Amino acid sequence: MTLNSKLTKLLNEQINNEMSSSYVYLAMAAWFEQTPYAGFAQWMFTQSREETMHALKFYQYLADRDAKVELEPIAKPKADFKSPLDVFQQSLKQEEKVTQQINDLYEVAEQVKDHASKNLLLWFLNEQMEEEKIVRDMLDRLKLAGNDPASLLVLDREAGSRPAGGGGGADAGRTAR
Numbered sequence: 001m002t003l004n005s006k007l008t009k010l011l012n013e014q015i016n017n018e019m020s021s022s023y024v025y026l027a028m029a030a031w032f033e034q035t036p037y038a039g040f041a042q043w044m045f046t047q048s049r050e051e052t053m054h055a056l057k058f059y060q061y062l063a064d065r066d067a068k069v070e071l072e073p074i075a076k077p078k079a080d081f082k083s084p085l086d087v088f089q090q091s092l093k094q095e096e097k098v099t100q101q102i103n104d105l106y107e108v109a110e111q112v113k114d115h116a117s118k119n120l121l122l123w124f125l126n127e128q129m130e131e132e133k134i135v136r137d138m139l140d141r142l143k144l145a146g147n148d149p150a151s152l153l154v155l156d157r158e159a160g161s162r163p164a165g166g167g168g169g170a171d172a173g174r175t176a177r
């Protein structure tokens with residue numbers, strides 16, 4: 001079954017959205033590298049890699065469906081932040097934006113009755129739910145910690161011990177090839 005042209009265009013855009021996300025998180029990791037928070041830097045680096053895996057999963061899907069892959073430029077990410085809390089707040093916004101994009105994509109897949117695409121997008125919807133939850137949990141604890149350096153360092157250590165490719169991302173890594 002030929003992939004619908006509107007869906008093809010949107011899936012290509014999603015490759016770009018995921019690569020942009022990856023770049024956003026890499027810039028966050030780089031910002032943390034300049035601070036004492038090595039754990040948060042590690043967290044954002046891992047997050048960046050997961051987003052690249054998401055982009056590759058969309059790439060592979062388009063290729064498998066014999067649809068044309070079209071790559072666009074990736075925008076320069078924001079590089080300056082006020083605090084760890086600020087970074088994680090923007091991280092949550094980023095995830096909420098992506099959830100909206102995947103939701104919209106799912107709706108189009110439904111309209112054109114492309115069930116294979118719906119299946120792919122369902123995986124992403126679950127992934128988004130998990131990612132939003134993880135970021136929200138960390139945000140809640142960052143708010144509790146406030147400006148207390150000892151508490152922040154505890155959270156930093158915890159962030160650093162997050163398994164590489166954690167969450168559904170590890171699965172994306174395996175299937176994205």
Ligand SMILES: [Fe+2]
Binds near residue numbers: 050051054
């Ligand atoms: Fe993603």
Ligand SMILES: [Fe+2]
Binds near residue numbers: 098131
């Ligand atoms: Fe994400």
